[in-house]
Amino acid sequence: MRLSAITLDCPDPLALAAFYRRATGLETHPKSDADFAGLNGPHGLYIGFQRVADYRAPSWPDQAVPQQLHLCFTVDEELTDAEARLLALGAGKPDQQPHEGRWRVLTDPAGHPFCIVSK
Structure with a gap:
């Protein structure tokens, strides 16, 4: 078993992905959108950000x-x-x-x- 992704709940996935992109230098996943955005990390680790109502x-x-x-x-x-x-x-x-x-x-x-x- 290998950890492949970590996902954070948030009110604005694109904004939070942009913060972590600038902080880490990781690349934005090309299929990121307003409901679920992500960053491609080293060794295949993916950091995701998902929109949650009433976060x-x-x-x-x-x-x-x-x-x-x-x-x-x-x-x-x-x-x-x-x-x-x-x-x-x-x-x-x-x-x-x-x-x-x-x-x-x-x-x-x-x-x-x-x-x-x-x-």
Whole structure:
């Protein structure tokens, strides 16, 4: 068994795919549309974004609306530089940062938390 795809619920699949495309450099899947968009990742891993009616963003670290999952990305640059780049692309930064010296918790434009870790 091999993991082939990860799909995130969101209100606007094309916008969220564009954020992650700019953040990661992955290519947009050619059949992306307003209801389901995707990025082609390395080794065949596909990241999908599906439209969900009445989407409610996770409320991390509060669990009123659970995060359900989060993604972790290794960055080649310093954490501070990567954080600044991602914030400029539209990421958010929650006040709570459990281990800010080792990784940073950010949120994508749809509210999903994700972490960045330096090599």
